[in-house]
Amino acid sequence: MFICPICNQKIDKIDKSYKCKNNHTFDMAKSGYLNLLISNKKRSKTPGDDKEMVIARRNFLNTDIYEEISKSVNEIILKLTNNKKMKIIDIGCGEGYYTSKIKEKIPNSEICGIDISKEAINLAAKTYKNINWVVASALNLPFLDNSIDISLVMFSRFIPEENFRLLSKNGYLIVVSTDDMHLIELKKVLYDKVKIESVDIVDEAKDYFIHKETKKVNYNKKLTSNQEIMNLFNMTPYKWKTKKEAVKRLEKINELEITIDVKIDIFQKMEKK
Numbered sequence: 001m002f003i004c005p006i007c008n009q010k011i012d013k014i015d016k017s018y019k020c021k022n023n024h025t026f027d028m029a030k031s032g033y034l035n036l037l038i039s040n041k042k043r044s045k046t047p048g049d050d051k052e053m054v055i056a057r058r059n060f061l062n063t064d065i066y067e068e069i070s071k072s073v074n075e076i077i078l079k080l081t082n083n084k085k086m087k088i089i090d091i092g093c094g095e096g097y098y099t100s101k102i103k104e105k106i107p108n109s110e111i112c113g114i115d116i117s118k119e120a121i122n123l124a125a126k127t128y129k130n131i132n133w134v135v136a137s138a139l140n141l142p143f144l145d146n147s148i149d150i151s152l153v154m155f156s157r158f159i160p161e162e163n164f165r166l167l168s169k170n171g172y173l174i175v176v177s178t179d180d181m182h183l184i185e186l187k188k189v190l191y192d193k194v195k196i197e198s199v200d201i202v203d204e205a206k207d208y209f210i211h212k213e214t215k216k217v218n219y220n221k222k223l224t225s226n227q228e229i230m231n232l233f234n235m236t237p238y239k240w241k242t243k244k245e246a247v248k249r250l251e252k253i254n255e256l257e258i259t260i261d262v263k264i265d266i267f268q269k270m271e272k273k
C-alpha cells in the first residue's frame with residue numbers, strides 16, 4: 001500500500017520492516033506503526049499535536065459526545081463502499097477515534113490512519129489493531145498515484161492536489177469541517193469579541209473535485225464537569241491562541257452547553273485536472 005518517502009518506489013514488508021528497491025528501510029515501531037516522515041530542516045522536530053493535546057482529545061472523544069459526527073461519516077462511507085472492499089485513508093487522523101469507528105462499521109475495508117504527530121499515531125497504534133497507522137505529512141502522502149478509493153480529512157490539513165493525485169479514478173473525498181456556530185459557547189467564554197471563521201472547502205477543492213453533497217451535523221450537548229470542558233479546550237487550536245486570564249475563566253466553569261455544528265462535504269475526483 002505504501003511508497004518510499006525518499007524515492008517514491010513501492011515499499012514491501014519484510015518481517016518488521018518495510019524496504020524499497022533502493023534499500024531505503026523503515027522499521028515498524030513496537031506499538032505497530034510505521035514512520036514514513038522524512039526529516040525536514042524547516043519543520044519542528046515534533047510536528048503536529050503534542051502529547052497533552054493528544055491525551056485531551058482521546059479523553060474527550062471517548063465520552064462519545066462527538067459520536068453523531070462519527071455515525072454520519074460512517075453512514076456516508078458505508079453507502080459509498082456499497083459492500084465492496086475498499087482502500088480508505090484518514091488523513092490527520094489524530095489518536096484514531098473516527099478511524100477505528102470506520103473499521104468497526106466496515107470491517108472488510110483496508111484502512112490507514114495518517115498523522116504528522118508521532119504521539120497521536122503511537123497512541124492510536126497501541127489502542128486499535130487491524131488498522132495501518134503511519135506517521136506522514138498530508139503534503140506528501142506515502143501512496144501511489146490513483147491507488148486509494150476514499151480519502152477522509154476530518155478537522156485537519158486539506159491539500160486538494162495531493163488527494164487528487166492518490167485517489168483512484170472516480171475516487172471519493174470526504175472533508176469534515178467546523179461550521180459557523182461550532183463551539184460558539186466556548187468561544188464566548190474565551191473571547192470578548194467572537195469571530196466567525198468559516199472555511200470554504202468547496203471553493204478550495206473546486207479545481208480538482210466535483211462537489212456532490214454537503215451534509216450537516218448540528219446538535220447540542222451539555223458538558224457536566226470542568227475536566228470535560230478543559231479536555232475540549234486543550235484539543236482545539238484555541239489552546240494556542242487564548243490569553244491566560246481567559247483560560248482561568250474557563251477553569252472555574254463546571255457546566256457548559258455546547259453547540260456542535262459541522263459540515264461534511266462529499267466530493268468525487270474530476271476526470272482531468
Ligand SMILES: C[S@@+](CC[C@H](N)C(=O)[O-])C[C@H]1O[C@@H](n2cnc3c(N)ncnc32)[C@H](O)[C@@H]1O
Nearest residue numbers: 048049092093094115116117137138154155156
Ligand atoms: C484537530 S486534529 C483532528 C484529529 C482527528 N481527525 C480528529 O478529528 O479527532 C488535527 C490533526 O492533524 C494533524 N496534522 C497537522 N498538520 C498535519 C500535516 N501536515 N499532515 C498530517 N497531519 C497533520 C495534527 O497532528 C492533529 O492530529
